[in-house]
Amino acid sequence: MSMLSLKYEVPGDDFTRAGEASSDVKHKLKQLGYDPGAVRRVAIAMYEGEINMVIHAGGGEAYVEISPEEVEIHLVDHGPGIPDVEKAMQAGYSTAPDNVRSLGFGAGMGLPNIKKYTDDLQIETEVGKGTTLIMKVRPGA
């Protein structure tokens, strides 16, 4: 049973708004009295995914389903896709351009962080079409 369904538009290339969706989800989970550890993991994983959509894919949409058992997040973009997912998952691998690096991004730690902090991660991607990240976080896991 779902307690809450949320949808966000994530703007492309707008760093001033990047992170709004994850901040809002964190806020709502806190209000619901959700397990603090799970709230933190959701916040980190969703922020990384959201920023990736902004930097690498020109924005997209975020769908969040909150239930007592888990938080399920779908991040959908229509960007360039990821040609080699295994490589992209490696800590330190990044194609972030210099202007983005000067903002503090480009450590190549986003996807590894998402993997680390979620209980389940699936990446569906097609070059030239886009990428969808499906992540699940369970309280107390």
Add this chain to the structure above:
Amino acid sequence: MTVQELAGRLGWELLAGEGGCGREVDGCYVGDLLSWVMSRAQAGNVWLTVMGNINAIAVASLTDSACIVLTESAALDAEARARADQQEIPVYTTGKNSYETALAVAEALG
């Protein structure tokens, strides 16, 4: 010790986020690569960085950092300042570098 007490003791100047100054401080983290900080900084940490942009405010908020200290007088941009005020995340500035500041924090926290 609260953020405000620590800042007073170490001579940091407040730039934004006054509403959060009463928070208790618990530890310190140093780093400028946001994804790195995102996964390592702990709730209550004083975060020492030179990144004074809006994304740094988001990272501080999502990690529940107690405050940001911009070392070596690194700049805080206008959007970041507004967001810090709104989210009540104190942002301080100091002329000292991150090493000197971390040492001072360690000494003050005992």
